[in-house]
Each structure stands twice: as structure tokens, then as C-alpha cells.
Amino acid sequence: MRRSPIIGVMGGSQVPSDIEQLARELGQALANEGWIVLNGGRDAGVMAAVSAGAASVGGTVIGILPDKDLSRASPDLTIPIRTGLGDGRNVLNILSSDIVVALPGSAGTLSEIALALKHQKPLLLLGWMTSPIAFSGEDTVESLHSVHQIVERIRELLSAQN
Amino acid sequence: MRRSPIIGVMGGSQVPSDIEQLARELGQALANEGWIVLNGGRDAGVMAAVSAGAASVGGTVIGILPDKDLSRASPDLTIPIRTGLGDGRNVLNILSSDIVVALPGSAGTLSEIALALKHQKPLLLLGWMTSPIAFSGEDTVESLHSVHQIVERIRELLSAQN
Amino acid sequence: MRRSPIIGVMGGSQVPSDIEQLARELGQALANEGWIVLNGGRDAGVMAAVSAGAASVGGTVIGILPDKDLSRASPDLTIPIRTGLGDGRNVLNILSSDIVVALPGSAGTLSEIALALKHQKPLLLLGWMTSPIAFSGEDTVESLHSVHQIVERIRELLSAQN
Amino acid sequence: MRRSPIIGVMGGSQVPSDIEQLARELGQALANEGWIVLNGGRDAGVMAAVSAGAASVGGTVIGILPDKDLSRASPDLTIPIRTGLGDGRNVLNILSSDIVVALPGSAGTLSEIALALKHQKPLLLLGWMTSPIAFSGEDTVESLHSVHQIVERIRELLSAQN
Numbered sequence: 001m002r003r004s005p006i007i008g009v010m011g012g013s014q015v016p017s018d019i020e021q022l023a024r025e026l027g028q029a030l031a032n033e034g035w036i037v038l039n040g041g042r043d044a045g046v047m048a049a050v051s052a053g054a055a056s057v058g059g060t061v062i063g064i065l066p067d068k069d070l071s072r073a074s075p076d077l078t079i080p081i082r083t084g085l086g087d088g089r090n091v092l093n094i095l096s097s098d099i100v101v102a103l104p105g106s107a108g109t110l111s112e113i114a115l116a117l118k119h120q121k122p123l124l125l126l127g128w129m130t131s132p133i134a135f136s137g138e139d140t141v142e143s144l145h146s147v148h149q150i151v152e153r154i155r156e157l158l159s160a161q162n
Numbered sequence: 163m164r165r166s167p168i169i170g171v172m173g174g175s176q177v178p179s180d181i182e183q184l185a186r187e188l189g190q191a192l193a194n195e196g197w198i199v200l201n202g203g204r205d206a207g208v209m210a211a212v213s214a215g216a217a218s219v220g221g222t223v224i225g226i227l228p229d230k231d232l233s234r235a236s237p238d239l240t241i242p243i244r245t246g247l248g249d250g251r252n253v254l255n256i257l258s259s260d261i262v263v264a265l266p267g268s269a270g271t272l273s274e275i276a277l278a279l280k281h282q283k284p285l286l287l288l289g290w291m292t293s294p295i296a297f298s299g300e301d302t303v304e305s306l307h308s309v310h311q312i313v314e315r316i317r318e319l320l321s322a323q324n
Numbered sequence: 325m326r327r328s329p330i331i332g333v334m335g336g337s338q339v340p341s342d343i344e345q346l347a348r349e350l351g352q353a354l355a356n357e358g359w360i361v362l363n364g365g366r367d368a369g370v371m372a373a374v375s376a377g378a379a380s381v382g383g384t385v386i387g388i389l390p391d392k393d394l395s396r397a398s399p400d401l402t403i404p405i406r407t408g409l410g411d412g413r414n415v416l417n418i419l420s421s422d423i424v425v426a427l428p429g430s431a432g433t434l435s436e437i438a439l440a441l442k443h444q445k446p447l448l449l450l451g452w453m454t455s456p457i458a459f460s461g462e463d464t465v466e467s468l469h470s471v472h473q474i475v476e477r478i479r480e481l482l483s484a485q486n
Numbered sequence: 487m488r489r490s491p492i493i494g495v496m497g498g499s500q501v502p503s504d505i506e507q508l509a510r511e512l513g514q515a516l517a518n519e520g521w522i523v524l525n526g527g528r529d530a531g532v533m534a535a536v537s538a539g540a541a542s543v544g545g546t547v548i549g550i551l552p553d554k555d556l557s558r559a560s561p562d563l564t565i566p567i568r569t570g571l572g573d574g575r576n577v578l579n580i581l582s583s584d585i586v587v588a589l590p591g592s593a594g595t596l597s598e599i600a601l602a603l604k605h606q607k608p609l610l611l612l613g614w615m616t617s618p619i620a621f622s623g624e625d626t627v628e629s630l631h632s633v634h635q636i637v638e639r640i641r642e643l644l645s646a647q648n
Contacts, residue, residue, distance in 0.1 A: 086408035107280035114273035435600035442593035
């Protein structure tokens with residue numbers, strides 16, 4: 001890939017502080033690899049934390065905002081994409097990512113996990129205690145347990161694509 | 163509600179024949195109540211079967227198509243909505259329904275179940291052997307076992323809204 | 325065409341009362357022909373007037389709403405399509421219409437006229453003093469001067485499609 | 487503005503070679519100012535030319551693609567946003583830009599000019615022989631005649647926003 005890979009990070013807008021901390025570390029680690037971080041752009045939960053982590057080391061952060069303006073955007077976005085589509089933007093989060101990482105969240109995150117499966121995007125779960133889905137395609141979803149493992153796995157996936 | 167209620171029926175584009183048969187019966191039963199049936203509009207799986215069932219008794223059938231034309235549309239739609247949005251139209255399937263019924267399907271259906279939970283639409287599962295989701299909000303999803311039960315439950319939900 | 329034709333009516337949300345009156349007459353005339361009327365669904369301007377006209381004679385009225393709920397919807401819609409897409413829904417207004425009629429409006433209406441040209445939908449202007457567009461494709465847009473002329477022209481276009 | 491400004495450049499997918507040359511010079515000039523260039527992302531016409539110009543001097547180029555993959559994308563995009571929305575993405579082109587420049591094009595470009603007016607985005611025309619629109623709001627659209635003038639005007643607009 002000539003351009004920098006885009007790693008989408010999904011996750012809830014209201015999550016416990018340990019998940020926020022994990023998202024911050026993930027954002028920092030992804031940006032340190034030179035990868036672009038994409039998320040839902042709002043100034044809340046996993047979105048805000050992963051953006052802050054990536055920005056703290058000078059990374060590029062794309063936020064696919066549900067809104068038509070920046071009123072609820074994280075201040076750490078370098079590329080705010082204002083869609084005005086509401087949750088209609090969830091499918092863009094997935095389609096625009098080369099690889100998707102899903103941290104814990106609720107129904108919005110679940111819709112993004114489902115869309116990643118639908119569009120056959122490489123999908124990695126991080127920080128889930130139990131799998132969020134329980135249906136026949138489930139066994140294809142990898143669940144990893146540390147930021148380090150995620151970075152290693154993304155490196156492998158990117159090598160395989162080249 | 164002054165206008166006729168809109169009942170959205172979700173489900174896979176490739177399903178076993180017994181699920182297609184269930185979808186056909188459901189479409190017929192919903193239309194017999196005078197309710198408008200909404201689905202994803204394509205000429206495949208649950209979409210085609212529920213449309214055929216509703217049309218067989220003269221019902222109104224809205225199809226929210228992913229395409230910008232009618233090339234893949236069910237011939238039984240009375241109101242084809244051509245969106246050109248691809249899977250970006252899934253959120254419209256949910257938002258435009260007053261009540262959502264989900265039959266078995268795979269990742270696309272799962273994304274619609276998640277979006278129904280996200281937007282707090284009344285959601286009824288029909289024909290699932292096991293729950294497709296496994297997360298904290300799960301216990302709010304009702305799983306029913308016959309077309310008759312679905313119709314009864316929708317009647318109750320509509321009465322409560324009036 | 326086996327199903328009823330869908331005639332999209334575009335126009336401003338703030339227009340003079342004579343244009344509202346024209347829209348009301350148009351809605352009534354289209355519904356009297358058995359055609360389905362589609363518009364942007366809001367309770368304002370041309371949208372509200374054409375919906376009221378069609379509803380007054382028992383017609384079917386599809387409203388493609390920018391909102392995810394009915395808070396700003398015309399009470400005369402029989403099929404409210406709640407999109408949550410904001411102005412992202414304008415392209416649906418055009419794609420879902422078999423024939424488009426554009427009454428006076430401002431920038432939103434102009435975007436719909438442009439999208440109708442882009443997607444080669446039959447496009448009829450009604451009630452414009454001067455053409456809203458001035459570019460090379462302009463001469464392909466028909467401008468008519470009465471509801472009667474519009475109905476006659478739509479009849480011709482529909483015959484040609486069958 | 488803490489982040490780099492995003493300048494959206496609209497224009498046709500099939501344009502004369504002098505317009506392509508103008509688009510290339512514009513892309514180069516905008517990137518030389520440190521501004522991010524946004525366009526419709528396809529490998530055709532003004533989109534391809536402005537992307538190539540910006541990339542030739544190491545600029546950041548966002549492409550808001552109508553497709554769900556990169557099959558028709560310009561190779562010069564650094565940030566490809568894959569939407570899968572078809573022309574439903576036109577509204578994103580406008581909403582995500584801080585300032586919009588419109589080069590000659592046909593109906594798609596006209597829809598974007600209309601949406602820029604609708605959303606009150608600063609809008610500058612470049613390279614048009616005659617105005618593409620002819621309606622009451624028209625006099626608010628600035629038409630400029632060189633890349634140099636565009637850069638000067640954007641500088642003024644950005645100063646005024648800070």
C-alpha cells in the first residue's frame with residue numbers, strides 16, 4: 001500500500017475508565033507505527049480517547065462525524081469529516097477502514113461489528129470480556145487481549161495485503 | 163396513529179426454505195391487519211418472501227432498496243424507495259419502521275438488530291434458534307415463536323402508543 | 325408499469341402563497357390520476373402544500389424526511405420515510421421518483437434539479453419566472469405553465485415508458 | 487483554527503484539458519499553503535487533476551469516494567474516504583469543506599454549488615465563462631479568474647474566521 005494504512009477503532013461513547021485508558025494506549029501505539037487512526041469523531045468515550053492518544057504522538061486522526069458541524073467533535077481530530085448523516089455514518093466508519101478494531105461498546109458498536117463482518121473487513125476485538133455476538137459467523141472474529149497483540153496482528157495483516 | 167403503522171421486517175437474503183415460508187406467512191398476516199410492511203426491497207430471501215406474502219392479500223409494501231434503480235427489486239413492492247446508498251440504507255429500514263421484526267439472517271440483519279436497539283425501536287425476534295446477540299442490553303429483546311404471537315404483540319404495542 | 329407511478333414534487337420550504345396554492349392544486353391533480361406523490365416530507369412550503377392537496381382527495385403521499393423522527397413531518401403523509409440523513413436525503417427524493425416536477429425554491433430545490441439532470445430523470449419545471457439554471461445542459465429542461473399541462477405531459481411520459 | 491483548513495474543490499469528471507491544467511495548478515497552490523485539499527476522489531477530470539497537483543508537492547488529499555472500494559479512486563489520495571453512498575456523498579463534499587472552490591462541471595458540480603449555498607459555506611467559482619446558476623441568491627457567489635486570486639481570497643476568509 002502506497003498510502004498509510006487506515007485503522008478504524010470502534011467502541012462506545014460511554015465506557016469505564018479502564019477502557020478509555022486502553023483506547024488511549026491503542027491510539028498512541030497505532031500512530032507510533034505511522035498508521036492513520038479513524039473513528040466516529042465525537043468528543044466522548046472510546047472516540048475521544050483513541051483520538052487523544054494518537055494526537056499525543058503527532059498522529060493523523062480521521063473523525064467520521066454524525067453531525068454536519070464540529071459542535072460535538074473531539075478537539076484532537078486532524079481530519080474531521082462532517083457527514084450530517086447521523087448513524088447513517090456508521091457504514092462509512094467501516095468502509096473507510098483497511099482494518100477494524102472494536103473495543104467494548106453497546107448497540108452502535110455492535111452495528112459496526114456487524115457491518116465489518118458484512119463487508120469482510122479484517123476485524124479484531126480488544127478488551128471484551130465475552131463476545132458481543134453469537135451467531136454462525138462468530139468464529140471468524142479474533143479477540144485479542146493487549147495493545148501489543150493488536151499491533152502485531154495488524155502488522156501481519158498488512159504484510160499479507162502487500 | 164392516524165396513518166397506517168409501518169412494520170419493518172428484517173432478515174437474511176439467503177435463508178432456508180422454512181424461514182422463507184415463515185416470512186411469507188408473516189407478510190400476509192401483517193397486511194391482513196391493515197399494516198404497511200417495510201423491508202430491504204431486494205428480490206431475495208426474507209425480503210422477497212415477506213413482500214410476496216403481503217402483496218398476495220393486496221397489502222402495501224415499502225422496499226428500501228440499496229440500489230439507485232429497480233434492477234434487483236422484488237416485483238411485489240408497491241412503494242420502491244431507491245436510495246443508491248448501499249448498506250447505508252440499513253439505518254433507514256429501522257428509522258422508518260414503527261416496530262421492527264427480525265427473522266434469521268447474517269451480518270446485515272445483525273446490523274439492523276443493533277440499530278433497532280440503538281434507536282429504541284420496539285424489536286421482536288421471530289424464528290431464531292438462539293439469540294443473535296450476547297451483550298448487556300440483550301435481555302430487552304423479545305423472542306417470539308409464531309406469526310400469531312407476533313401479530314398479538316404488535317397489536318399490544320400499537321395500543322400502548324395510542 | 326405494474327405499480328402506481330411515483331411523481332416527485334420539489335420546491336422551497338418558504339414560498340409565496342400563490343406558489344403554495346399551485347402546489348396544492350398540483351398535489352390534488354396528481355392524486356386524482358392515481359399517481360403517488362413524493363416530496364421532502366416537512367410541514368413547510370411546497371412540501372406541506374402538495375401533501376395537503378394529494379391527501380384532500382385520498383391520495384398516497386410519500387415524504388422523504390431529513391429527520392429521524394416525525395417532529396417536523398407534514399400531518400398529510402401516508403408513507404413517512406424517516407432517514408436521519410439531513411440534506412443527504414435530497415438524492416433519495418430524485419432517485420425514488422419516476423418523474424420529477426420542480427416548483428420554485430432556493431438552493432435545496434436547485435440541488436434537486438441538478439441531481440435530476442445528473443440521473444436523467446424526466447424533469448418538468450412549473451411556476452418559474454426564469455430558469456433557475458444557466459449551463460450547457462439547460463435546454464433539456466422543460467418549463468410548463470399550468471397544472472393541466474403538467475398532468476398532460478406526465479401522461480405522455482408514462483405512455484412512452486410502457 | 488488549530489487543525490489545517492480543508493479546501494473542497496468541485497468540478498466535472500469530464501472537462502477540457504485547460505480546465506484540468508487549472509485544477510492541477512490549484513491543487514499545487516493550495517497544498518503549498520499547507521491547506522488540505524478535499525475532492526470527490528475519483529480518477530477523472532477535476533478530481534484527478536487537483537489531487538495530482540496537491541500530491542506533487544506532498545500535500546494531504548482527501549477523496550470522498552462514491553464507491554465502497556478503491557477501484558475508481560485517484561492514486562494520489564492520501565486519505566480515501568470510501569462511502570458507498572453514490573451521489574449521496576455530494577453533500578459530504580460540501581459539509582466537510584471549510585471553503586469550497588467550484589471549477590466548471592455539469593449537473594453533479596451544480597448540485598454541489600447548490601448545497602454549498604444551502605449550507606452557507608464560503609463559495610468561490612474559478613474558470614467559469616458564465617455563471618452556472620441564475621436565481622435570486624446568485625449575486626452572493628464570487629467568481630474569480632486565477633489561482634492566485636483564489637489563494638488570496640482564501641487567506642482573507644481564513645483570517646476572518648480566526
